Amino acid sequence: DGGITQSPKYLFRKEGQNVTLSCEQNLNHDAMYWYRQDPGQGLRLIYYSQIVNDFQKGDIAEGYSVSREKKESFPLTVTSAQKNPTAFYLCASSAHLPGLAGGTGELFFGEGSRLTVL
Amino acid sequence: AQSVTQPDIHITVSEGASLELRCNYSYGATPYLFWYVQSPGQGLQLLLKYFSGDTLVQGIKGFEAEFKRSQSSFNLRKPSVHWSDAAEYFCAVGPGTASKLTFGTGTRLQVTL
Numbered sequence: 001d002g003g004i005t006q007s008p009k010y011l012f013r014k015e016g017q018n019v020t021l022s023c024e025q026n027l028n029h030d031a032m033y034w035y036r037q038d039p040g041q042g043l044r045l046i047y048y049s050q051i052v053n054d055f056q057k058g059d060i061a062e063g064y065s066v067s068r069e070k071k072e073s074f075p076l077t078v079t080s081a082q083k084n085p086t087a088f089y090l091c092a093s094s095a096h097l098p099g100l101a102g103g104t105g106e107l108f109f110g111e112g113s114r115l116t117v118l
Numbered sequence: 119a120q121s122v123t124q125p126d127i128h129i130t131v132s133e134g135a136s137l138e139l140r141c142n143y144s145y146g147a148t149p150y151l152f153w154y155v156q157s158p159g160q161g162l163q164l165l166l167k168y169f170s171g172d173t174l175v176q177g178i179k180g181f182e183a184e185f186k187r188s189q190s191s192f193n194l195r196k197p198s199v200h201w202s203d204a205a206e207y208f209c210a211v212g213p214g215t216a217s218k219l220t221f222g223t224g225t226r227l228q229v230t231l
Binding site for chain 2: 107
């Protein structure tokens with residue numbers, strides 16, 4: 001089955017440590033996204049990538065970094081510079097690039113990774 | 119700037135009762151509108167979407183939503199709720215580009231038996 005796989009599902013980090021969240025998709029989608037979700041808030045966009053070896057900052061990129069070396073993979077690193085990293089992180093992909101005919105902005109989501117800073 | 123308001127943080131309904139979740143948006147042109155559902159500890163799943171055509175759209179799991187331009191609303195409805203519908207529901211609005219999608223803060227649905 002095609003889909004998005006996030007790992008690990010749960011992750012604990014000590015203050016001052018960097019951690020990397022994995023996101024892999026086999027939907028053959030060009031665009032991939034990372035969102036952060038906090039209780040009582042909507043989803044906030046951290047980073048997105050429309051093509052391999054290119055990515056753009058979202059609304060809350062500070063303290064995070066990403067890479068896009070393969071179409072299928074879009075890992076997110078939560079660095080020690082992120083002041084409040086405890087959250088639920090969601091990876092998503094979309095089939096169409098902006099401006100292409102048929103694009104609607106529909107997102108397909110992974111099951112999420114919960115990061116807790118101890 | 120575009121925005122989405124889901125005025126109900128938490129709703130409780132009895133199994134078998136009808137359901138309506140409210141979504142109001144602010145957007146300068148014809149929007150692309152979405153409803154997503156999230157079970158606890160899970161990712162989001164698309165229920166339905168609207169971007170043109172018939173203003174009443176049908177989705178999965180028996181849900182439907184109606185786009186009302188005059189009221190800037192896109193309310194989600196279901197005629198008879200099942201216990202398995204208990205989840206959090208998110209409305210989203212955008213221009214047809216996923217990177218520009220704005221999500222509401224969500225409505226948590228509780229279903230009593």
